[in-house]
Amino acid sequence: MAVSQHLNLAPPLVHSGRVDELIQQGQTLSASLSPSSNSLAVFVTSTATRVQKADHSEEQPVYFASIDATPSxxxxxxxxxxxxxxxxxxxxxxxxxxxxxxxxxxxxxxxxxxxxxxxxxxxxxxxxxxxxxxxxxxxxxxxxxxxxxxxxxxxxxxxxxxxxxxxxxxxAPVGDDLMEWLNTHFIEPSTEEGDQLSGLERPWEDDTFWPYLTRATLRGLSKASVFFLDILSKHPSEDLQRLSKELKPLINSQPNLQNFSAERDFAYSSRRWNDKVKSLRLDLDRVPEEDRHDGFDNWWDRVSDIVGVLEGREEVILKICEEIGGDWKEVAVAWGVFADIRLRRQDIPEIVGQVLDDMPPDPTNIEDMIHSALFGGQxxxxxxxxxxxxxxxxxxxxxxxxxxxxxxxxxxxxxxxxxxxxxxxxxxxxxxxxxxxxxxxxxxxxxxxxxxxxxxxxVILRVPLQLRRRKDITVVSSEEERIRAGDVVGVLKEVNATCFEYHREEVRRTICRIAAQIFVEDKDFGLAVSYCASAEDWPGLGRVVDRVLEEYITNGPAHFARYVADIAPSLQALRSQPGSPGVFVHRLMFAVRYAGFQRRRMDLELQDAALDLVAMLHEDIAPKAWWGILLCDAVDFLQVDPTLLFSYSEAITLLQTLQEIFTRSEQNSGDDYLSILIRTIKGGEKEALDRLKTVRLWLARYFARCTVIGVGGKHVTERRSYAVS
Known part of the structure; x- marks a missing residue:
């Protein structure tokens, strides 16, 4: 579809003939296409090469226009x-x-x-x-x-x-098919004309009678033609009565290709029919000149035109169509029914070309131009x-x-x-x-x-997914509930199905990444992890885990544990998914394990919680930046009396972890170990180390308790004394 070169804005941004004034002011019109439709925004912008101070007191209008009207x-x-x-x-x-x-x-x-x-x-x-x-x-x-x-x-x-x-x-011959098309879509003569004429006592005296009868014959409307030929039996001219009586069987019996199983039978029958038409012409010519007029019209000329159509005389068909207001289509179609009954589709362009020389199509009527191009083989x-x-x-x-x-x-x-x-x-x-x-x-x-x-x-990338939580409503739709429950429904489901159907895998992954970002913003971390995995967006998965861990820092262990409960089911699937990088899965594993530790701690399952804490350090699950947090968590378990929740070897693991943090901090690598602890206590590196010194003190007391009750041995005691000195 051709796009118009002009947009008429109301009220106009620039009046006709005054574009130069806009240019002199250092301004021009600009347009920006919409990424989600074929609409555009039109507005005035500056053409100055250098940014100058602008007077913002006057607002500039922005027009939104569409290249096409939105379908109703x-x-x-x-x-x-x-x-x-x-x-x-x-x-x-x-x-x-x-x-x-x-x-x-x-x-x-x-x-x-x-x-x-x-x-x-x-x-x-x-x-x-x-x-x-x-x-x-x-x-x-x-x-x-x-x-x-x-x-x-x-x-x-x-x-x-x-x-x-x-x-x-x-x-096969195409004339009958074209006549059926013409009569279906361009009905002439009208039913109203026929009804009006049939109600007259002497219809042949009406100006529309003979044009109606002639056009009905030209269009192959045998029933209408025979009906009015019957009426002519009451005409005062005996010659016309006789001729109309002869015309009726001819019009009724005109061969139609659809009624024959073989074209040769159709051609043979048509030749015999044409012989009868010639016989009628001879009979018509015998009518004396003085008997050819009834006082109202020259009936003989009218009947001669009808017989001329049946004879297939091109000049008669053309003359009649011009007289009755027909167009080139009517001439071309009648040509295939009367003038050349064996007209093939491949021959139509040549015939139509001849017709159009005399009766060209209407250039202002697009429909007529399409018809002429199709008829003309173009x-x-x-x-x-x-x-x-x-x-x-x-x-x-x-x-x-x-x-x-x-x-x-x-x-x-x-x-x-x-x-x-x-x-x-x-x-x-x-x-x-x-x-x-x-x-x-x-x-x-x-x-x-x-x-x-x-x-x-x-187009797919810009389809609104409608995943974001609505903050302005209190009742959540069933579709949103299903989305939050993990079902792929609504627009997201349709987008996924479309991507699968047309093999747009990269787009599907991008959509999943977009969905994951939306879910992260709404803190639906379980869904975010699922869509990151579906998109195979492993860095994105890492960012989701970081956001979950961030919840611990900003809102504490209770919120953190609740959010991790949503992502825990995804861990097993990710561990078995081919191609999933271990580093990101490892980070997710820590979040799940640490959340499990916090839940047991809050449920006072202290022994199991203590085992979890040491296991995260011993199995190298906890990132180094979180070691300080785990050691601070261990204080509560070190203080439990008289129960020793850590074995001697587990306490040694805690001590070794603590010692590595101090050593690395002295070597200017404290950021790698203390960043999370610093953010949690809202202090600096000194405050974080002071907090860990408290952990060292409680570890020393814990080892003392172990010595009192006889846990460990001499070599262990010596090692402990060196470590805590």
Whole structure:
């Protein structure tokens, strides 16, 4: 769809003809495209090369404009319903690439394609009927008129008649099919005219009688023609009575291809029928000149025109269509029914070219230009006009034309996009004007090769996931509850499903990383860990664990333990997941183990808690930055009397850990060991070391208690004395 080169802003930012004034003020108009739709913001900016002091007292307006009008509810229903057919057609085409190049020659495959095209026609027809209902409220809300959908209906139907006939009939005479199309979509003469004439006692005296009868004959409306020929039995002219009586069986018996099993039988019957028409012409010519007028009209000329149509005389058909207000379509279709009954589809462009020389199409009527291009065997030109009428029509016609090799299928060297993809991408841009249609937009984009898939990635990445907790409501929706319980539901589920369907793995991982960040901000750490793992975002997993550990520092052990309870179930799955880096899983393992230690401590399961604490140090699970915290936690267990919660060897482990911290601090590596403790006590390195000196004192007392009750030996006592000196 061609984008307009102008945007009309109300009120205008710059009046017509006064752009120079804006430039003289050092300003220009700028626009910024929206990342979530094809809308844009228009605003005034400065063109100065240097930043000058700006007067902010006057606010500058920002205009929000859309390249395309957002689809209304009825239009959204139309594009949604037809997208299902599009998806089915693309599945068929994708499957065809895995088969031989002659797949279209299969009757089964061809019939499926034709059925899908007819499905489009039926949906257009239903929409046309719906919007044609005489309901005031409906009419006022319509984005496209009923006439717009009628145009889509005529164009798509004509395409099927000309380019997708029934299997095996592509080389059959096409006249009857075209006449059926013409009578279906462009009804002439009208039923009202017939009703009015039938109510007259002497209808042949009405100015519309003979044009009505002639056009009914030209359109192959045998019942209407025979009805008014019967009325002519009451005409005062005996010659006309006789001739009308002869005309009736001729009009009723005109051969129709659909009534014959073989074309040769149809041709033979048509020749015999033409002989009868010639006989009628001879009979007509015998009428004396003085008897050819009834006082109101020259009935003989009128009947002669009708017989001329039956004879297939091109000049008569052209003259009649001009007189009755017909157009080139009526001439071209009548040509195939009367002048050349064996007219093939491949011969239509030549015939239509001759007709258009005398009766050109209406250049102001896009529908008529599409018809002329399709009749003229110019599919690519038809797409140009279809894009102006409706991007939907151009995209879906191009889809079939590409499959039938009616247009160039190779990508253009400069753009890298084929003609089919060009119109599909333009239609996807139109859909992108409505962010609610992102799923359908992605379907169309992903059918356009790598370029389309890359654009689809950008659409998917900008779909609002709606995961954030609502702080302005007290009642949580069931969908949000399910999300918080770990279910992949709602928009997130649809985004994931779309990524899997179109193999957009990198996008899916990015979406998971985005979801994880949102969950971290809402402190849903269990979900954050799950989505980091799904995205294989191991640094992100490390950041989540750091945020969980941060809860201990800022809010204490109770909050910390509660948050870790949500992430603990993910630990086992991560440890068994191939490719998961041990360093990040190790950090998560510490958080889980330390939270378990805190829970046991708060539940007064002191013996088990003490074992956990030493195990985290002994098994090298605890990061060095947390050693100081663990040692400070150990004080409560060292003070328990008379029970010794640590064995002698476990106490030695605590002492060795403490000694390493002091040693490294003296070597200017204190930040590696004391950073968490410093933040927890809200002091500096000196205060942290002073706190650890308290731990050393309690360890010394603990070893003394061990000596009193006879735990350990002489060598142990000597070692202890050296360590605590």
């Amino acid at each position: 509810s009825d239009r959204r229903l139309f594009v949604s319903d037809t997208s299902v057919i599009f998806a089915a057609f693309r599945n068929l085409m994708n499957a065809a690439h895995d088969e031989s190049l002659e797949w279209l020659q299969s009757e089964k495959n061809y019939n499926i394609i034709r059925k899908l095209a007819i499905d489009y026609i039926n949906h257009i027809k239903e929409c046309w009927i719906h919007v044609s209902q005489p309901t005031g409220s409906l009419e006022s809300s319509l984005q496209f008129s009923s006439d717009h959908y009628r145009s889509l209906y005529t164009c798509f139907s004509l395409f099927v008649v000309l380019y997708l006939p029934e299997f095996g009939l592509d080389d 599919p690519a030109k038809a797409l140009e006009f279809a894009a102006k009428l409706d991007p939907w029509l151009a995209a879906h016609l191009a889809d079939f034309m590409d499959a039938l090799n009616l247009i160039e299928t190779e990508a253009e060297e400069e753009s890298g996009v084929s003609l089919r993809d060009q119109y599909t991408l333009e239609y996807a841009d139109y859909l992108h004007s409505d962010s609610a249609l992102w799923r359908i937009t992605v379907v169309y984009l992903c059918s356009c090769g790598n370029i389309g898939k890359e654009r689809a990635d950008e």
